[in-house]
Every structure is written in C-alpha cells, then in structure tokens.
C-alpha cells in the first residue's frame with residue numbers, strides 16, 4: 001500500500017486532503033512544516049503556534065501519526081534570502097512560488113521519500129493527471145476561484161510525479177462541508193496564510209530589518225524631479241499608494257512605472273493607458289521551467305501574468321534553452337521584473353518563467 005505524508009498546515013484544505021486519502025484507504029501520516037518565519041520573526045503577528053495545535057488536533061482526530069518537520073534553516077536560506085536579495089536587486093520576488101519549488105516540493109518532499117513515504121499530499125486546489133506515457137500534468141483546480149496552479153508553475157516533473165492534490169477536484173464550499181460533516185476540529189477556521197506569507201506584517205516592515213534605506217529622487221519619464229523616496233526596495237511597479245507625491249489638479253494619481261537601480265530613481269507617471277512604461281505588450285522570460293515537456297517551438301498559448309489575473313492570449317517564441325519572448329494579445333499593466341508568468345495550454349499548466 002502507498003504511504004503518504006500529508007503536509008498539514010493547520011488549515012481546512014490540507015485537513016480535508018488528509019481526510020479524503022484516509023477514506024480512500026491509504027496509509028497516511030501528517031506533518032507540519034516549521035519555518036523560520038513563524039519561529040524567529042519578532043514583528044509578525046504569527047499564528048504558527050495555533051497552526052501547530054490545529055494540525056496536531058486534525059491528525060489526532062483522524063487517528064494518524066503526526067510530526068513537526070523543522071525546516072527553519074532551509075527556509076531562511078532558500079526563501080528569505082531569495083526575497084531579500086531580490087528586493088535589493090530591484091526585482092519583485094514571489095516567495096510563494098519559490099517556497100513551493102524549494103521547500104514543500106523540494107526539501108520536504110525529499111524528507112518524505114527518505115523516510116519511507118512514496119509520495120506527499122497537499123491541500124492545493126490543482127488536479128494532477130497521468131498521461132499514457134506515464135508522465136503527469138497539472139490542471140487548474142475545478143474551483144476556478146481557488147485554483148492554485150499559478151503557485152506551482154516552477155515545479156518539475158519529478159516533483160509533480162510524487163505529489164497528490166485531493167481537494168483539486170472539489171469546490172471550496174464542498175471542502176468546508178466535508179470538514180463540518182466529519183467534525184474536523186478546524187472546520188470553521190478561516191483560510192490560513194500558510195507557510196510562505198509574512199502573517200499580518202507589512203512587507204516594508206520586514207525588509208527594514210535587512211535592507212538599509214537609500215534615499216533618492218522620484219522623477220517622471222522626462223526626468224523632472226517630483227519628490228524623494230526612502231529606498232527603491234520599498235516600491236513595486238504598478239504601485240499607486242504610498243508614493244508620497246501629491247496628485248495633480250485633476251486628481252490624477254501617480255503610479256510607479258520603473259525602479260531605476262543605476263540612478264537610484266523612482267520613475268512615476270500618471271495612471272493612464274498611454275503613460276510611458278506602464279503597459280507592456282512584449283516581455284522576455286528567463287529561468288523558464290516546464291512541468292512536463294518543454295515548449296520548443298513558437299506557438300500561441302495562454303498565460304497568467306499574476307495569481308489572480310485572468311488568462312491572457314500570448315504568442316510564445318523560445319529564444320534559448322530557458323529563455324523566451326512573449327507577446328501579449330492585450331497590453332498588460334505594470335509587469336515587474338522577477339515576477340512569474342505562468343504558461344498554460346487551456347487549463348493545463350505548462351510551466352513558467354521570470355520577467356526580465
């Protein structure tokens with residue numbers, strides 16, 4: 001019989017994932033992943049202790065083994081460093097995507113395999129299908145509102161082949177209903193922030209601990225100085241709030257269009273479709289990775305520029321082994337370097353890459 005280690009966050013989705021696998025007769029255990037963030041971060045109002053108690057209570061209720069897997073150091077190395085270094089370089093990192101590839105489906109999955117498990121399971125809203133050639137594909141979760149394929153865009157085939165996603169076939173209300181019907185102790189718990197978030201802490205407050213402020217000018221696209229900024233790491237392309245430059249007399253707000261690292265300047269423009277640098281039709285991708293076979297020919301695909309964005313039609317042209325050029329049918333607002341474009345064929349996730 002297959003032995004499965006279920007990643008239990010303390011939230012409802014992973015609890016129901018465990019419940020479903022247990023009902024299907026698998027030999028399962030539960031594990032909570034302890035990360036640096038929820039241990040050492042003095043600023044965060046972090047619910048880690050509660051999550052540990054909740055995940056333990058779920059395991060007890062289901063009558064399965066439970067352990068806490070301590071990945072504090074690995075989290076600091078793979079996720080926190082990536083986050084801090086990314087902001088220092090002027091890109092907008094995506095810690096959730098990195099956390100999935102490096103932590104949950106990296107170190108945690110390896111830990112499970114080494115300890116006699118055949119596969120891991122999580123409460124992600126995605127579906128995995130096996131192809132006739134025995135490879136696996138990831139499809140969007142049936143609940144389109146909860147679909148989390150975007151966050152798994154950089155997983156490799158071997159990681160997907162050893163993972164199960166039992167709630168991907170369900171709608172969120174059905175998951176809650178199942179949790180209530182089976183009296184899971186966390187049935188009414190509100191959706192968790194999981195392993196990869198900073199709790200209620202503001203990202204700027206977090207970064208203040210790692211990156212020194214380096215004030216510079218705020219300029220428009222003609223180079224006219226409009227004000228001062230405290231440090232470019234505090235801003236993201238597309239940001240409107242907290243720029244600190246008053247609107248013009250027509251109450252038009254400013255939006256960040258570029259972080260100019262060389263000149264240490266924050267470039268802003270009025271939030272209009274024709275403002276230079278705000279909308280883009282063409283991007284270059286680097287660090288491309290594919291969930292199954294790589295896309296090696298130019299073709300039309302769908303892509304999600306951000307987690308909550310609707311799918312966009314793109315023309316995709318490979319330019320190297322892990323680089324490509326992408327042309328959007330509709331211009332996209334405020335894409336930031338370092339963010340991830342997830343590639344799809346219909347509802348099948350193909351992979352993803354970073355905006356240059």
Ligand SMILES: Nc1ncnc2c1ncn2[C@@H]1O[C@H](COP(=O)(O)OP(=O)(O)OP(=O)(O)O)[C@@H](O)[C@H]1O
Nearest residue numbers: 007008009011012013014032033122123192194195
């Ligand atoms: N600290 C953790 N320990 C173990 N597994 C975790 C942890 N955080 C997240 N996971 C796993 O990753 C999945 C997706 O995490 P995410 O943070 O997106 O939470 P979610 O979709 O709200 O799910 P849940 O309701 O289970 O928390 C979870 O369902 C769980 O399987």
